Amino acid sequence: MNRSSSYICVTLLGLLILLSGCHQSSYPTPAIPSADKNSTVLETSSVPVYQRMEKVTSPEAAMQLLLEGNQRFKAGKVLNKDISITRRTDLLRNGQHPFAVIVSCSDSRVPPEMLFDQALGDLFVIRVAGNVITPVELGSVEYAVEHLKVPLVVVLGHESCGAVTAAVEGGETKGSISAVIAKITPSVIRAESDGLSGNPLIEQCVNLNIQSSVQDLKKSSILKEALEKKQLQIIGSKYDLDEGGVSILN
Numbered sequence: 042m043n044r045s046s047s048y049i050c051v052t053l054l055g056l057l058i059l060l061s062g063c064h065q066s067s068y069p070t071p072a073i074p075s076a077d078k079n080s081t082v083l084e085t086s087s088v089p090v091y092q093r094m095e096k097v098t099s100p101e102a103a104m105q106l107l108l109e110g111n112q113r114f115k116a117g118k119v120l121n122k123d124i125s126i127t128r129r130t131d132l133l134r135n136g137q138h139p140f141a142v143i144v145s146c147s148d149s150r151v152p153p154e155m156l157f158d159q160a161l162g163d164l165f166v167i168r169v170a171g172n173v174i175t176p177v178e179l180g181s182v183e184y185a186v187e188h189l190k191v192p193l194v195v196v197l198g199h200e201s202c203g204a205v206t207a208a209v210e211g212g213e214t215k216g217s218i219s220a221v222i223a224k225i226t227p228s229v230i231r232a233e234s235d236g237l238s239g240n241p242l243i244e245q246c247v248n249l250n251i252q253s254s255v256q257d258l259k260k261s262s263i264l265k266e267a268l269e270k271k272q273l274q275i276i277g278s279k280y281d282l283d284e285g286g287v288s289i290l291n
């Protein structure tokens with residue numbers, strides 16, 4: 042090995058040691074916060090640790106937390122989450138107090154905790170292909186509102202939804218897939234009556250299907266009561282797969 046080769050080897054070794062050190066300092070063991078009544082972002086590590094401790098009772102505050110979390114996700118600035126045994130034990134002993142119910146499509150690219158940048162105990166999530174509402178999904182939402190006093194329900198659809206696309210394309214469906222398609226078909230018929238076709242038709246079906254699920258939820262007597270008391274809001278939203286943003290549908 043000549044002198045320049047030795048120099049390169051030493052330099053590479055030094056770089057590896059440096060990178061190894063950087064990795065450790067970038068992801069230190071998160072400080073474990075004590076359980077108090079405030080949410081907090083701990084600045085003790087290079088990536089802050091997010092933890093919500095207070096109960097969120099207002100729909101507006103819950104929506105704000107979701108939108109802020111999605112902004113962090115979209116910007117690639119997600120916070121560390123406390124998943125320590127201390128935190129898990131705290132949630133076990135003190136119970137869960139999620140601040141939002143998310144009825145999301147099962148699509149693997151649409152994980153609510155990730156795209157809203159939320160931690161253990163924050164979201165009560167119901168996932169089903171095409172984010173449709175059947176009595177089973179409705180029962181889960183009613184439980185969260187009635188017993189856990191969750192102030193916000195968000196139906197989360199997304200662009201290029203496979204379930205919606207399948208409903209638009211029609212054709213034979215096997216097994217129980219037809220049960221999902223049947224829930225989406227009324228939205229397809231409505232969108233087709235507007236003369237749409239191709240991708241605009243699919244995206245309009247996605248929007249109508251989200252709104253249809255919102256309307257299905259609003260038929261529940263349990264949810265109606267909470268809505269009338271202003272203790273609850275039910276909203277539709279749509280996730281942009283590549284941009285990473287969630288937009289609210291009116």
Ligand SMILES: [Zn+2]
Pocket residue numbers: 146147148170171172199201202203204205
């Ligand atoms: Zn989908």
